[in-house]
Amino acid sequence: MRNTNTPVAAEGYPFILGFLVVAVVMALLGTYLHPFFFALAILGLLLSLFSIFFFRNPERNTPTDENAVIAPADGVVIFSGKVVEPHTKVEMEKISIFMSVFNVHINRAPLSAKVVDSFYTKGKFYDVRDERASFENEQQGMVLEAPSGLKLVVVQVAGLIARRIVCYAKTGDMLTRGRRYGLIRFGSRLDVFLPVGTRINVSMGQKTVAGETVLGILP
Known part of the structure; x- marks a missing residue:
């Protein structure tokens, strides 16, 4: 990477x-x-x-708990709740993180897992704080499979200003928790979809630190 x-x-x-x-x-x-x-x-x-x-790229101290899902982005939690994930069509716990132009924009793997699928969707460029952005904006996503077999989905969403998504991870890659896997230029959003039953550890409006903040604990 x-x-x-x-x-x-x-x-x-x-x-x-x-x-x-x-x-x-x-x-x-x-x-x-x-x-x-x-x-x-x-x-x-x-x-x-x-x-x-x-484009600063600071080091981070990543928690070692294998069941902990780590924030992939710096920012603020703007959504938390159950939804049907659009790509897999499975009900999951969704956490959305808004990144302003003042946040670090390097994205990090939320846990150690294998990339079992990836997808890219062209789309519009709504303000990423608008919930329509999750469904209609340009986005790059990947499905991750943890060693336990549980699957997560992480989606980079382009916004009103951000129109360049960079993702180094490819299908078949093994990611290590906290490792840098991409970035989005100039303001954007990360959607993280967790298995139902995950103990959510963040709340609306909470600030997150990529590679450090625990979003939830897998069941």
Whole structure:
């Protein structure tokens, strides 16, 4: 998997360097043509710094309990309840996490499991706080099978601003709890579907930390 032990996600380098080049060019134009270009140079520098902040990739201390399902994303819980999961058509416990542009956007595996299925759906770009986003927005999902045989579904959902989902995990891969498996650029949502009977450990409005917060305990 990419972005292991790197302070900034590799996907951020084009943005960081691109804005930095703009800043340098604008500074040169400000020096030789007109001072107005210095304002654009400052803007380019600020955007480069913001890109470093947005694509930051901190280390996390992941709980070792094999039955614990860990938050795959930093953010806030905006939904928790029973639903019929759209891909498998099975009733499951759903937890949705909203990621703003200020959250870390690296996504992590919620538990050690095998990717037994994956799917991609083109769609719309509703605000991800709108529940229609779970069904109609662009999304990338995977079905995970734990060593116990229980199955979970984790879905990356693109939002109003986020229009680029990155997922490194493929069908057949073995994921380790807390390992980085993808990201979504510029604000988005993660839907986690857990087996009915899972003891839910979070509540509406609670903040989550990817790789650390326990969403629930498997039955």
